[in-house]
Amino acid sequence: EPEVTxxxxxxxxxxxxxxxxxxxxxxxxxxxxxxxxILGQKVEFLVxxxxxxxxxxxxxxxxQFSVERPDGSxxxxxxxSTKLEDSAMYFCASSKDGSSYNEQFFGPGTRLTVL
Amino acid sequence: xxxxxxxxxxxxxxxxxxxxxxxxxxxxxxxxLQWFRQDPGKGLTSLLLIQSSQREQTSGRxxxxxxxxxxxxxxxxxxxxxxxxxxxxxxxxxxxxSKLTFGTGTRLQVTL
Numbered sequence: 001e002p003e004v005t006x007x008x009x010x011x012x013x014x015x016x017x018x019x020x021x022x023x024x025x026x027x028x029x030x031x032x033x034x035x036x037x038i039l040g041q042k043v044e045f046l047v048x049x050x051x052x053x054x055x056x057x058x059x060x061x062x063x064q065f066s067v068e069r070p071d072g073s074x075x076x077x078x079x080x081s082t083k084l085e086d087s088a089m090y091f092c093a094s095s096k097d098g099s100s101y102n103e104q105f106f107g108p109g110t111r112l113t114v115l
Numbered sequence: 116x117x118x119x120x121x122x123x124x125x126x127x128x129x130x131x132x133x134x135x136x137x138x139x140x141x142x143x144x145x146x147x148l149q150w151f152r153q154d155p156g157k158g159l160t161s162l163l164l165i166q167s168s169q170r171e172q173t174s175g176r177x178x179x180x181x182x183x184x185x186x187x188x189x190x191x192x193x194x195x196x197x198x199x200x201x202x203x204x205x206x207x208x209x210x211x212x213s214k215l216t217f218g219t220g221t222r223l224q225v226t227l
Binding site: 055103108 | 146147149151156157158159160161164166204206208213214215216217218219220
């Protein structure tokens with residue numbers, strides 16, 4: 001069964017460093033998302049992406065964050081200068097299209113630890 | 116702004132019991148509601164998707180209901196097993212965007 005994959009599973013970085021989290025969405029899906037979950041808190045929406053541009057972003061997704069689809073399979077989230085409060089589990093998700101009726105499928109997550 | 120609440124926050128039941136998890140949302144203008152399972156330190160596994168026009172969905176021992184007008188959904192788990200132990204999250208899609216708004220989850224433990 002097709003699934004969303006994410007790499008790495010765990011990333012440790014120093015404050016101020018840049019990190020890139022990678023995702024491979026399900027192959028025939030067109031709409032991609034990033035969510036994050038700070039330990040003990042709710043899963044929060046960061047950004048949605050369709051047709052090589054951002055569809056919607058949350059207040060969390062400030063200028064330190066960017067997303068890219070560098071090729072036909074990968075979808076990346078870059079954090080330019082990490083802060084301690086960026087430590088969280090980051091989830092990538094995909095859906096067939098941008099219809100609000102479509103099911104979203106999540107990857108296993110990348111645990112980001114900022115020291 | 117949509118708010119999603121799940122009650123109870125934690126639940127412990129003996130194996131074999133049937134149980135109900137509750138989810139409520141403040142804005143009834145939703146497109147769909149998804150129930151997820153999350154194991155400790157792991158990703159989100161989609162269990163059931165209910166469209167706004169549907170009243171319920173079933174998958175195996177799981178049954179989810181939706182009452183959009185009252186802003187409520189329930190997840191019924193029949194004949195619970197220790198392997199059902201996990202955190203269960205509900206999330207809704209509403210408004211003009213397709214983003215999910217999540218609840219805080221119910222941590223379920225099924226004991227032998």
